[in-house]
Amino acid sequence: MIVIDLFSGAGGLSEGFHGEGFKTIAQVEKDKWACETLKTRTFFHFLKEKRDLDTYFKYVKSAHSYKGISTAREEVYIKYPELKEKISFEILNKKFGNPANDPEASSSNQIIKLIEKSAKYNNVNNVDLLIGGPPCQAYSLIGRSRMKEEAERDNRNFLFYYYLKLVKEFRPKAFLFENVPGILNAKKGMVFGAIQEEFDNIGYTILSGKQVDHKKNVLDFSDFGVGQKRKRVILFGFRKNLNYQYPNFDKYKIRWEHRLDTASIISDLPSLKPGSGEDFAVVDYVNNSSTSLTDYQAFMRRDSIGIMNHKARPLQDRDREIYQLAIEKAKNGEQLKYFDLPARLKTHKNEKAFLDRFKVHWSENTPHTIVAHISKDGHYNIHPDINQARSLTVREAARIQSFPDNYKFEGPRTYQFTQVGNAVPPIASKVMAKAVKELLR
Template sequence: MVVIDLFSGAGGLTEGFMRQGFEIVAHVEKDKWACETLKTRIIYHFLKSKNDLEIYFDYFKRVNGYRNIEESRQTIYRKYPEIKEKLQYEVLNKAFGNPLEEKNVTGIDEIIELLEDSLKYKNYSSTDLIIGGPPCQAYSLVGRGRMKDKAETDKRNYLFRYYKEIVKHFKPRMFIFENVPGILNAKKGEVFKSIVDEFKEIGYILLAGTNDDPKECILHASDFGVHQSRKRMILFGFRDDLNYQYPDFKKYAYSFENMTTKNAIGDLPKLKSGQGSDFDTLNYVSNEGESLSAFQRLMRADSIGVINHKSRSNQERDLRIYKKAIEFAESGKRLMYTDIPEEDRTHKNEKAFLDRFKVHMKNEIPHTIVAHISKDGHYNIHPDINQCRSLTVREAARIQSFPDNYIFEGPRTAQFTQVGNAVPPLMAEAIAKAIKEYLNKEISPLYR
């Protein structure tokens, strides 16, 4: 089951498919740090297939910064020299675009040629599946709110055409196009209609779900065992000569009881503002009298400790606001900007973004982790008043369902962006299981 992953990010979608035995022959991703994260994860899966995770754990323990990644990987390369070539073919650090109009982009013909080389490297002549989703900021309601009028002309509204050209060239049996629900409303619905029509022109049917109204087909990550309130569109495309129907993704979902912030991140090492480490491995600690939740046990599997767990250093003013926000949360309320003492307010706007300081309530499901967490942590405050800080990368990754052995490379800002933009791996794995059912033709589809 041969797969190409486009707009790969840190690899959340890939992770789910790799766990189900799909072979990802190539990733195309423009961000260099996300590419380094992809490489590290490919190394992990390679070493796991060799029953040699000890050498991965050695890398896990030796990483002490993002400027010496290749140096830290040398021990792995010396034992498995083939990995270096494997990474060159499987991770393509390229941005789609027109080189005649934009800087630092690669034309579609060159990317297709590179993807052909990746297939040949693995001795494949075709691909079964293409997965991925163009950057979604221009589609998302939050992104469009920040961009205002620019959202209507943003070129990211049309990056799907590069995705379409890849599908047109490689002619996979099907594809998975993941995105935010805002894609349905972008340019008053014109973008989504264009996507459906243009795929139809190249011989592919695109379904948004089992309901004729796409707006009724929005999926919730929490229905897949992800401890997070997160909405997503999973568009399913297939060649029009195939009689496929929209898969029953939820059939393969993980199920956990009490999907709360506490059961997602409550077992991680406790930190105050400025404490922890971006790259050093922190030991797991046991919370006296408390057992691990099923989700926590799953996240800890095949891991020797906690990495990417460094808290931001906050100003005293922010810490005062965080403390007040947590006190409100403990009484079941949300802090509004107007609740903040005037001496701690930074602007006089009392009409917009009144909930910009938001706590992940201890006994409720965490709210959506988005890429803006890389800018500040105000919308992602830890519920423990004794810690009184914003979430770390590892905590955000847990809420996104990334396992603890998943290393995010690059500076912390880049790590946060990778986590916020990712597809939750547990959701991706359920999707992969349903697609594998189709590709193997084991049973008949359930829905039209």
């Protein structure tokens, strides 16, 4: 089954579909470093199919800096020149928008032509599924005639319409996109009503879930087998003549033999002090005995030779002391509040706003939601080990997001964090893929 992936990010959504036999002919993503991650992931899947993961491991070991990616990749291209061609067609570093207003943007027609070239390269005539999660700002769908001038200039307000246009152009059997729960109740439900109307006009039905009351259709990915509380909405649309039902995700939820708490997810990773670790090098596992691993940890280690993207942020002494206080509180089942801090550790007088700015992923609790803000600071993502007293690394955040250890994130660490925080967890996408595949067949 053929897939187009829009607003791909680092590829979390398409990862699950790939694992279920879908063929993604195009991934469209505006961020340069996320696209580099998509290319590296294409390396992995291509070389695994060739039964040559040794070449993949050689690549990730040789790329000691994000500045050396191109040189490291050329070694692989010498052996597999067709891989370079494949990537040039299938991974499109393009930003949706109006080139007249934004010189970095590409029109939907330009992107459609590139996808058509990829379809021709892959000998594909029909697309089965379109996936992706476009932001849907409320004022881009309601009262467009009343929009302020500055809102009109912001291409982000129209991203939904680019998604709609590509559905109209490629006429897939179905489409699926993940979004935040707010999309269902924005402007008292008028936004989602407008979305349904827009798709109805091009011959598609769109459902927010099994319940008639949209507010009851919010899903928590922790129920899917993902190791974090992450509430999202999965919108599913299909051509009216196909008369599909909403996918049965419950049927394919992954059941682990143990509770998914922070310890069962990341406790096997190498201990680090603030500022230590490796951004790019592959580090050996501390314990290679499968008997001491949880099922989840063993699953994360499949087809992997070690740990990547595992470097801790440096910390000021004051912040490290705060982290230790937060960990002590978490140990007793409490949340550190800003007003709990001794005066010498406070940096401002506002004790009413952002009281929960320091939050620990406690060992015995299900991790809280990983979001893109982790790229700015680590205060909301503190490691539970008081001896380490630091924030999570990219790899630890990726583990919580259910990315396997062989999934290398490219670019400077800040961009790696953003990619992880914005991603759809691959285990959630695997559940989606299984349920959607059952319908499409």
